[in-house]
Amino acid sequence: MPNRPEILMTPGPTPVPPAVLIAQSEPLVYHRGPGFGALLTEVIDGIRWQANASGDVAVYTSSGTGGMEGSVANIVSAGDKVLVVSVGYFGDRYKTICERFGLDVTFLGYNWGQVAKPEDVAKALDDNPGIKAVFIQHSETSTGVCNDIEPIARVVKERDRLFVVDAISSVGAVELDVDGWGIDVCVGGSQKALGATPGVAFITISEKAWEAHRNSNAPRFYFDWTAYKDAAERKNPESPWTPAISVLQGFAAAIRMAREEGLDNILARHRLLSKMVKAGVRGIDLPLFGENLERSLIVTAVKVPDGISDEAIVAKLRSRFGIVTGPGQGPLKGKIFRIGHLGWVDPLDVLRFFGALEVVLAELGYPLKLGSGVAAAQEVLLQP
Ligand SMILES: Cc1ncc(COP(=O)(O)O)c(C=O)c1O
Structure with missing residues (x-):
């Protein structure tokens, strides 16, 4: 149908609620004045609430990768030893x-689809003395997998490294306890579970991370935490550089919606959606991909059936129904496709998705009983 918006079932960006889009189209709040101060404070408080983080928060106008870069640039000096768990x-x-x-990187890489194990992280730290910080997703x-961060954090903290x-x-979709687990630096973005548009990344900063910051001399300017802290602590809190004001206006509306729904309800909704999607995939007899699937709550990776390409499934879902999903990336190209079920998504979206997916798979020659995926997802809704 012409002019119908695409239906985003991707791992991000995710569907943006009208309230967020409306807030984003409001006249701009000038960024060197009290209106922006209130807006930034609301956003920072919302991030602290979502991530259970009591420390400072730097809010960047950038995509998530800017946040990743900022999480490196602010705590290291060239030649420092770090562990990257991938x-x-x-x-x-x-x-x-x-x-x-220019860091000295020890790389703990797993096969795609696996999750990281705390004992491997412990061994990597013990075998490589002098590692200053550990980086992980x-x-x-x-791949859709979710690492179990709490026990890994314990291993890192026991060895007194930055995490x-x-x-x-x-x-905003999966339990995250920055203070409780001891995460020193945590990076998030506006366009995923939090349901705003792309353009804002943020970083939570612990006291230990500030200490590392003061001793680090990596080159940085745009993403320098000190600049963000100084600006945020002015009488009217500000960003050091001109921020993406409209995105922040939308982001604040998304946070208000999240507060209305409540964190426990949000987490429960994502657990339900994930259960429905996984049941639907099993209902059409396709194999799920990845380890520890009960933790993989926001993206479901599905192995493609023999003789059918991931690109064909993704392209046909889009051309026939306007539904956008993700193909496999890297070594998983051609092997999986990915269904995103995070953010402003509800059970009806999942039922609609399986109705479409079944037609697409049948047209591509995959033998299935129409309705089997929808029914399996519906069954989840009937469970107490
Ligand atoms: C886990 C993770 N890290 C980093 C990124 C990079 O974010 P962006 O594409 O917004 O730069 C993404 C985006 O998909 C992500 O999912």
Whole structure:
């Protein structure tokens, strides 16, 4: 149908609620005045609430990768030893960023689809004395798996190293306890579970991370935490540079919506959606991809059936129904496709999705009983 918006079932950006779009189209609040001060304060408080983080928060006008870069540039000096734990595409990105900053990188890489194990992190730290910081993803969006951060944090804290977590696709959908788990630096983004448009990344900063910041001399300017702290502590809190004001107006509206729904309800909704999607995939007899699936709550990776390409499934879902999903990335190209179910998504979206997916698969020659995926997802809704 012409002019119908695309239906985003991608790992991000995610569907943006009208209230957020409306807030974003409001006249701009000038960024050197009290209106912006109130806006920035609301956003920072919302981030602290979502991530259970009591420390400082730097709010960047950038995509998530800017947040990743800021999480490296502010705590290291060239030649520092770091450990990068990677279970996929975005973990590999941390390795590249750390290498660009001239760091001595120990790389703990897993096969894509696996999750990181605390005992491996402990061994890597014990075998490589002098490692200053550990970098890892919470949810690795390229495979759908979610690392169990709490026990890994324990191992890192026991050894008194800095712990940096990319929670860009998990914050606001999966339990995240920055203070409780001891995450020193946690990176998030506006365009995933939090339901705003792309353009804002943020970083939570612990006292230990500030100490590292003061002793670090990596080159930085735009992403320098000190600049953000100084600006945020003015009488009217500000950003050091001109911020993406409209995106922040939308982001604040998204935070208001989240507060209305409540964190427990948000987490429960994402658990339900994930259960429905996984049941639907099993209902059409396709194999799920990845380890520890009960933790993979926001992206479901599905192995493609023999003889059918991931690109064909993704392209047909889009051309026939306007539904956007993700193909496999890197070594998983051609092997999986990815269904995003995070942010402003509800059970009806999942039922609609399986109705469409079944037609697409049938047209591509995959033998299935129409309705089997929808029914399996519906069954989840009937469970107490
Ligand atoms: C886990 C993770 N890290 C980093 C990024 C990079 O974010 P961006 O594309 O906004 O730069 C993404 C985006 O998909 C992500 O899912």
